[in-house]
Amino acid sequence: MNKKLANGVLMPMIGLGTFLVADGTSAYETVLHALSVGYRHIDTAQMYKNEESVGQAIKDSKIPRKDIFITTKQRGHSTVEKMRAQFEESLAKLQTDYVDLYLIHWPNQDKKINQQTWAFFETLYQEKKVRAIGVSNFTRSHLTDLFETAEIKPMVNQVELHPGLSQVPLKKYLDSEGIAIESYGPLMKGGVFEGIWGETLGEIAKNHNASIPQVIFAWGMARDVIMIPKSVTPSRIEENFKSKDLVLTKEELLQIDDLNRGKRVYTDPDNSPWGPYTE
Ligand SMILES: NC(=O)c1ccc[n+]([C@@H]2O[C@H](COP(=O)([O-])OP(=O)(O)OC[C@H]3O[C@@H](n4cnc5c(N)ncnc54)[C@H](OP(=O)(O)O)[C@@H]3O)[C@@H](O)[C@H]2O)c1
Known part of the structure; x- marks a missing residue:
């Protein structure tokens, strides 16, 4: 199942997250296993420091590069020269000459800096070094500030999104702007197994002989939200991927x-410590 981005690029609705997946054997084997069970979308970032192992696993999988969707994220806002060097470093580590989606990892508190970084992203897009460009952790106001100077709208916004923070107003706004929404932290740092979430999601899971994570990923995809659960556990990697076949009823949704x-369990982008320059 793919999401068609505003520029027509197809992005698989489910991918593998790799935050806190250690470079080396862990990242290598995790990505290789995910690809072997059918994942064709890997989410990494310069900040995760595992692009090298991700790239090696993709290469060793022998799956054609064009069949795998790779997202990576710009580490920090900086001068154009430094950002280009960081981008080239990502390409080298990932052993590729383009990425499918390149994201600004976090907004800066200074809108001019976000605008300058975005102009660099637009250049990469025009050079065809990235098939799509987007942002992460951008609120509506970060986006409207960006639009003052942007020539190309971001195609994706990756934000914290799970049953405790379903991002209804932001999603409505992104829909109206043609920007796809992508969820991170779908398991709410374990919170989905507890309290009101555990109770309700557990009942729904039981109805389908499924697990709570599978119910969450199916709910996300039914809302047209791209999901990128992270796991280093082979059985969970498989379990999470199977959620693409789970259909929930309207009532359950x-x-x-x-x-x-x-309920936020990650940093609030409006109150983050980043900025003005983070590099
Ligand atoms: N843009 C951003 O600022 C940002 C921020 C955070 C995350 N992300 C992206 O979003 C991805 C997902 O978010 P996340 O890694 O924070 O959290 P997550 O996917 O919500 O949860 C990962 C945790 O849940 C466990 N888990 C996974 N599948 C499970 C299952 N089926 N049953 C029980 N436990 C399960 C994992 O354990 P094991 O690994 O031990 O199996 C791991 O501890 C990240 O990996 C990253 O790619 C982006």
Whole structure:
């Protein structure tokens, strides 16, 4: 199942997250296993420091490069020269000459810096070194500031999104701007197994002989949200991927929507410590 981005590029709705997957054997074997069970979308970042192992696993999988969707993220806002060097470093580590999606990892508190970084992203896009460009952790106001100077709109915004923070207003806004929404932290740092979330999601999971994570990923995809669960455990990697075949009822989807409590378990982008320059 793919999401068609605003420029027509197809992005698999489910991918493998790799935050906190250690470079070396762990990242290499995790990615290789995910590819062997059918994942064709890997989410990494310069900050995760595992691009080298991700790249090696992709190469060793022998799957044609064009069949795998690779996302990576710009580490920090900086001068154009430094950002280009960082981008080239990502390409070298990933052993590729393009990435499918390149994201600004975090907004800066200074809108001019975000605008300058975005102009560099637009250049990469025009040079065809990236098939799509986007942002991460951008709120509506970060986006409207970006639009003051942007020539190309971001195609994706990757944000914290799970049943405790379903991001309804942001998603509505992104839909109206033609920007795809991608979820990170779908398991709410374990919170989805507890309290009201564990109770409701557990019941729905039981109805389908499925697991709570599978229910969450199916709910996300039913809302047109791209999901990138992370796991280094082979059985969970397989379990998570199978969620693409799980169909929830309308009532169940509404029950999960009702679990929204505006609960953040990651940094709030409006109150982050990043900036003005982070590099
Ligand atoms: N843009 C950003 O700022 C940002 C921030 C955070 C994350 N991300 C991206 O989003 C991805 C996903 O988010 P995340 O890694 O924070 O969290 P996550 O996917 O919500 O959760 C990962 C944790 O859940 C466990 N887990 C995975 N599948 C499970 C299952 N089926 N049953 C029980 N436990 C399971 C994993 O354990 P094991 O690994 O031990 O199996 C791991 O501890 C990241 O890897 C990264 O690619 C982006």
